[in-house]
Amino acid sequence: MRKRSKLAVASCFTVGLIFFVTWSLRSRPAGKVWLLASPPVFGTRTNADGIISTASLFITNIGLGRLDYWVSWLECRERTDLALLATNPALTTSGYYPLTGGSTKQLTWDLLPGDASSEGSLFCCQVYWHESEPGLWRLGRNLEPHASRILELFDSQAVASWNSPDRVRAKGTVFVSNVDVAEYFRLAHGWTRESWLEDLRQYEVVRTQKVAYAERYALGPTAKEMVGLRARNAFVDYCQGTTNALEQTEQPPAPEVQSGNR
16 A cells, blocks of 8 residues: 555656646747857967957847857958958867856957957957757656656647657847957958848859759868868858848738728
């Protein structure tokens, strides 16, 4: 009798725990902004080789949960001759890093010798971020299929958060520059929103050129070409992101519904 009572209590506790975890770890809206970034700050540091110029910025997780971030693209150039002072490693060597809720982290990059100052250089970077998957989601998957079977006792249509095909985690992209981001791409690469829109209008022409493009880079682009390709990818992301935001703000208001008899 005592064993049955203990088993009943343990079963109730397990069911309650799984129900609570499923409810508390439900998917959150993806439109929420969690990551804020400060403008870049130029400074110096000293090591055995002497004084080295640096560029730094602070990123802050204003959300409650942990997120993972990744500086996917970065450039710092002299304003006069556009000499490259710094860039981040290639995509294959980059990775996501965790940032707990409410915390701030300083990111610093060493710069090559040159006019590394807010007035003498141009700086721009792109930071991807997304909400980290809760550890209890992984635990829930490890308990399958038992966890889902228990949830079905409460709702036959229920789908656990860790198994839901449409589960949504917050994510976004942040651009940081010491000038207007669009102005950076214009000054450093000669790209403008107008030229990007023209590229979209000529999309069919670009598609026919893909074969020639693939043959041109069959052996892989050079280091200098890779810098340009990565900058172009960041520029396209910026144009797409700002265009989507502009379209959302320009949506016409919904018509008012009038009630009553005429």
